[in-house]
Amino acid sequence: MTRQRAQDDKAIEALTALLGQRLSRSKSDLALHGRSESYFTPAPPDAVAYPETTEEVAALVAICAEHGLPVVAWGTGTSLEGHALAVAGGVVVDFSRMARVLEVRPEDMDVTVQPGLTREALNQELRATGLFFPVDPGANAALGGMAATRASGTTAVRYGTMRDNVLALEVVLADGRVIRTGTRARKSSAGFDLTALMVGSEGTLGLITELTLRLHGQPEAISAGVCAFPDMAAAVAAVTDTIQMGLPMARIEFVDAASAAAVNAYAGMSLPLLPHLLLEFHGSEAAVAEQAQQFGEIAADHGSLGFEWSVKPEDRKALWSMRHNAYYAILASRRGARALVTDICVPISRLAEAVEATQADIAAASIPGPILGHVGDGNFHAILLIDDANPAELAEAKALSDRMVRRALALGGSSTGEHGVGMGKLGFMAGEHGAGWQVMGDIKRALDPKNILNPGKVVPPLG
């Protein structure tokens, strides 16, 4: 028995003493927490912990620190870059038993929740308050995980990302200390912004055990619309004009012709095989109608093929089901395929160029890759569909993804708008951040000198 193995056994023993049945070593549990929703090789942990309190998390981390055992936080396992894979073994901390709303404060438009709570469960609890939490990454993710990956989604153009909607955190550090970052004040200049540092740190600097989130008023009315454009450049020009006019879009989404084809096949629709924009406006009844009309005029100026819009909930639902199902429609368009989903984000002025160059790359490749995007932020995804049994296709998808990222960086953008680094983007960090990536490593070393928190993610290998 090696020295580390003996340490691991001692750690597991101490964790069992702490959590009893809530430390699981069952094969099915390890397998379930060793998988991701993406193309990565599974990496099961040595144990799965189900803590119920911050104190238990702190005690758990202190035990792991003592014995050098890795600790990986787990929300719903919906991340796309292998963030929660226990690539160095250790304990996965599943927050499903810390999933309560702790306090809603309607007057302050904020809420304090536990990290395992999902965004849909939160909004369900908020229904009667007139408030809602707007960040919508698609998956019904846990709010702790959404903060850890700095998630966003379709509404970021209006309501911001997790960066903008996390007011304060409670965090367990690598040595088991518990800190609170931020306050419930709407703004503060009181020193380093540790809240912003923890948001997007992917469990490598601490485990989030409590979040205080900003809420927003449920809109009095919503209008939604869709239109097709002759090409991507025209669609993007319409978006740019809309933003510059100051029209407050709540959502503005792009689907390309290949995505429209997949949606037609999946849902029996008959969309023209052209790029589409889908929009939503939130506000008073008069305002959302006026805004939809104004957008329609802008779209027409850019050659749109009609613009259908409605304020009726049933029409809106039908319209958005196209966007919500687009990912599944695309997956279904190639039988048995897995997806490698790219996530670049570029300045709006370079978006048309980035999408068109990406489409040309994909047209020249042997694998399909329909494109969807949060066009108001300059962020889009190519859903590269690969045959799992064919390693050459994964290699080709990775090569396409590399090319997209290099292009995004050359255009002044980022390798990842909202999915995060995890395993999949680690190779791009030096290119995106230069010497700044080493600074991230310096911060990691200062806060987690033993490298037990989600090792192998985000930062450079710690020498």
Add this chain to the structure above:
Amino acid sequence: MTRQRAQDDKAIEALTALLGQRLSRSKSDLALHGRSESYFTPAPPDAVAYPETTEEVAALVAICAEHGLPVVAWGTGTSLEGHALAVAGGVVVDFSRMARVLEVRPEDMDVTVQPGLTREALNQELRATGLFFPVDPGANAALGGMAATRASGTTAVRYGTMRDNVLALEVVLADGRVIRTGTRARKSSAGFDLTALMVGSEGTLGLITELTLRLHGQPEAISAGVCAFPDMAAAVAAVTDTIQMGLPMARIEFVDAASAAAVNAYAGMSLPLLPHLLLEFHGSEAAVAEQAQQFGEIAADHGSLGFEWSVKPEDRKALWSMRHNAYYAILASRRGARALVTDICVPISRLAEAVEATQADIAAASIPGPILGHVGDGNFHAILLIDDANPAELAEAKALSDRMVRRALALGGSSTGEHGVGMGKLGFMAGEHGAGWQVMGDIKRALDPKNILNPGKVVPPLG
């Protein structure tokens, strides 16, 4: 000659070789850069540097690192907490020769500037573009300094603070390395948010040499209004209702009865001696008129004494001159007085209580302290007027300020909404952040192990 003194001389020699006449040791220059706008004892540096390029800043910092000489960044010297005082001597880096707009990109609604550029100079350059930079802390501060202190001001309720409006930075680190944080993408999940870490770090982690800022569309129309309320609680209730209705206020400012009295005396006005709210709405002509009317109805529900509003620029200017002059009116209300300006920020639901308790404290004190505030954010300032020649008054003002901060923290708020830590708030950091303050120290130690960047500010003394 001590060893450190010899080192300092060598450093000054090397800096002179680097900068020539742009390294100043003139008495007047040292005195000018040793003062603050507040009550702190002057602390002149050993030299003032006027770099013209990032490369010069990097070389300067590398020289100072080699010789252990402190480096303090200087914008316009308008900070209120003694941030730029060279309390450990060293070199003040005055950015007045790095004050250019480098690139405006109207399509992307962003701009890249040098740190010495003031916000008014930026908006002057932007006039013809239809865009503007909204953050307005009152003083015509340098944008580098505004980022370094995470400044905000009257428009934060609509447009956010510097936290929300800095997209990317170029920073010179403590060892002279130059990094770029962030990109021009509107959002990113690519690792630790070094931009947010640098914003608000007050020159203790790096020197900002370039900023990329978000711009906003100049509003098509502006409406502005003012009304008096019978008491503070009624005014705050009107604000809360306005926020919950989703009325998009661009500014909502509070002045108390004592401030109204000072304004009357200073500007020959005849405001009722009551709490007032001043508002501004930005949007389309129809929208800003509707919003002002809706606010008027909410205010009336809370017993407001009339509500005057206008969309005419001259009326708006007259109205806001009251707010813009309020600080000077208050200063003038006590001949020869200096001000200690408090800056707490609390959740909106606790704002009325915080203001009323503060007013009671001031009523029981021997010094006057009119109150102004950014009421939409829960942030307010008591302008404590002290006789410079009477140390007992400074002590009394500090005791009042301490009491306000302790109250703010007990109410879930922050010691400083927008002024920052500097010298004046250092004593509150342990109370506000608990163990989190030590984490700030850990980060400082990792990024500036020799403690040369603005030593004595923000973080705990480095052991």
